[in-house]
Amino acid sequence: MTTELKPDPSVIGGVPVAPFALLPEPERLFAKRAARFAFLAQSSNLAPYLSFLGDLTQVQARLVPDLPPPALPDAARIEVARAARMPPIDRQAAIADPVLHETLDRLCAAAAAIDMPAPARQALEAVSLAPREDRDWLLGNVLTDTIPADSVAPHLFAAAAAQVHMARIAATLDVAQLVPIRTGICPCCGGRAATSSVIGLKELENVRYAACATCATQWNEVRIKCLCCGSTKGLSYRSAETAKATVKAETCDECQSWVKIFYTLTNPAIEPIADDVGSLGLDLMMKETAYRRGGFDPYLTGY
Amino acid sequence: MNIDLSRRGFLKLAGAGVAATSLGAMGFDAAEAAEAAHVRAFKLATTTETRNICTYCSVACGIIMYSKGDLKAGEHAELIHIEGDADHPTNRGTLCPKGSALKDFVKSETRATQPRYRAAHSSEWQEITWDAAFDKMARALKDDRDQNFIEKNEKGQTVNRWLTTGFLAASGSTNETGWLTYKTVRSMGILAFDNQARV
Numbered sequence: 001m002t003t004e005l006k007p008d009p010s011v012i013g014g015v016p017v018a019p020f021a022l023l024p025e026p027e028r029l030f031a032k033r034a035a036r037f038a039f040l041a042q043s044s045n046l047a048p049y050l051s052f053l054g055d056l057t058q059v060q061a062r063l064v065p066d067l068p069p070p071a072l073p074d075a076a077r078i079e080v081a082r083a084a085r086m087p088p089i090d091r092q093a094a095i096a097d098p099v100l101h102e103t104l105d106r107l108c109a110a111a112a113a114i115d116m117p118a119p120a121r122q123a124l125e126a127v128s129l130a131p132r133e134d135r136d137w138l139l140g141n142v143l144t145d146t147i148p149a150d151s152v153a154p155h156l157f158a159a160a161a162a163q164v165h166m167a168r169i170a171a172t173l174d175v176a177q178l179v180p181i182r183t184g185i186c187p188c189c190g191g192r193a194a195t196s197s198v199i200g201l202k203e204l205e206n207v208r209y210a211a212c213a214t215c216a217t218q219w220n221e222v223r224i225k226c227l228c229c230g231s232t233k234g235l236s237y238r239s240a241e242t243a244k245a246t247v248k249a250e251t252c253d254e255c256q257s258w259v260k261i262f263y264t265l266t267n268p269a270i271e272p273i274a275d276d277v278g279s280l281g282l283d284l285m286m287k288e289t290a291y292r293r294g295g296f297d298p299y300l301t302g303y
Numbered sequence: 304m305n306i307d308l309s310r311r312g313f314l315k316l317a318g319a320g321v322a323a324t325s326l327g328a329m330g331f332d333a334a335e336a337a338e339a340a341h342v343r344a345f346k347l348a349t350t351t352e353t354r355n356i357c358t359y360c361s362v363a364c365g366i367i368m369y370s371k372g373d374l375k376a377g378e379h380a381e382l383i384h385i386e387g388d389a390d391h392p393t394n395r396g397t398l399c400p401k402g403s404a405l406k407d408f409v410k411s412e413t414r415a416t417q418p419r420y421r422a423a424h425s426s427e428w429q430e431i432t433w434d435a436a437f438d439k440m441a442r443a444l445k446d447d448r449d450q451n452f453i454e455k456n457e458k459g460q461t462v463n464r465w466l467t468t469g470f471l472a473a474s475g476s477t478n479e480t481g482w483l484t485y486k487t488v489r490s491m492g493i494l495a496f497d498n499q500a501r502v
Contacts, residue, residue, distance in 0.1 A: 015395040045337035049326055117330025119318050126317035134313040151319035152328035206367075206389040206396050222390045223367065224352050236373065237350040240342065243371040243383060248350065280326075280335075281342040289347070302324030 024216040026167040030061035036274035055114040087190035104161035123153035159298030166215035184227035186212035192296035197262040211272030226252035228294035257294035349373035361474035365391025469495030
């Protein structure tokens with residue numbers, strides 16, 4: 001008896017294609033982020049802020065399993081969004097979702113137990129007591145990625161609630177149904193990226209994923225490309241002292257902005273949001289240059 | 304700023320009203336100041352990441368070349384690392400052993416950086432200018448073509464062939480360079496011509 005041999009060139013090399021997006025698993029995401037905040041707080045000048053955010057993120061993680069299910073985009077909406085190259089999650093609809101308001105309620109109640117400075121507590125109490133109209137305003141600003149410079153503190157709590165809500169919705173989506181929208185824009189919720197990371201995925205190394213500041217989806221972006229304007233010209237990388245840094249500022253001469261990039265391959269513990277705050281020193285250094293910060297992070301407003 | 308009444312009340316309750324950073328607004332000013340003092344001693348270093356194509360063969364793998372130093376700021380830029388370009392459809396970040404050693408190829412002490420000439424019967428290489436090299440090549444080509452060019456075949460048909468010289472072009476060249484090479488070489492009548500575009 002003879003066995004029929006068929007050539008299978010696919011086994012040679014076998015380098016996988018980078019998945020377009022990595023969806024968040026909310027409980028794990030916030031738990032991991034909280035742990036990273038706590039770790040960074042051990043050896044940083046920013047320890048008080050990092051510990052506070054660690055505790056707040058812990059609250060986010062604890063909220064996830066008990067919250068009622070959020071309003072999800074239906075199949076028709078996802079299809080329309082796909083066809084028009086729009087994100088499946090409707091942020092405008094999310095502002096009106098009672099579950100988001102419930103999330104904010106529970107977050108404020110649980111956050112009250114966290115140790116925090118007086119200005120933070122004052123903002124938290126104001127958000128807790130705020131009537132629906134003011135909460136709509138807060139959540140509306142957060143979900144359009146615009147935080148008014150004169151009321152950063154109350155928006156921080158609103159953003160933390162929005163992160164929980166949006167990550168829970170994003171977690172239910174199907175990666176195969178997502179389409180690229182525009183450079184630097186989240187394919188799930190249409191939000192702006194906070195940072196991007198050069199990561200390793202099993203057999204795949206050195207691929208870049210941008211992290212959504214709101215729903216925490218990570219999506220594949222071509223490297224050496226400005227996340228603000230999509231330019232591939234005039235990019236360079238700034239880092240503190242050494243060229244071998246694991247966090248750099250990707251600067252773009254075309255639009256004069258910069259976005260943080262982490263080399264997670266060199267340090268797998270890096271978390272896109274926790275380390276964004278942890279590397280505030282780079283923001284402070286970049287503030288002295290002509291470039292403006294392009295990454296959106298409600299925990300780092302004003303840099 | 305146009306703020307309606309209810310919001311003004313809210314902002315007052317929230318202690319808001321002055322433009323501030325997240326750390327300032329939340330009451331972590333001291334931490335922010337400590338970090339600012341800490342980084343004051345540091346200087347920003349610049350790295351450039353440049354996309355290119357591996358020079359070795361016609362597979363034309365994508366590579367990313369890292370260099371240290373800002374050319375635009377008048378600094379010297381030094382190549383520090385080369386890796387496969389994970390975004391490149393041909394190699395998806397992988398490189399063969401030769402490609403992986405590209406940095407050593409660039410930094411090699413024995414790398415030919417200018418034209419050299421070894422005269423007949425000599426064992427010594429001598430460095431010559433590009434102009435001298437081009438003149439020498441043109442002279443050799445012209446002499447050979449004048450001597451061996453075939454204008455007509457035995458039937459008297461015009462063929463314009465030059466069979467005694469061949470041309471080997473670079474595999475790493477672009478399509479456009481390939482087109483130019485073809486036009487240049489073929490218009491002289493050379494038939495033995497290869498762009499090495501078939502691995």
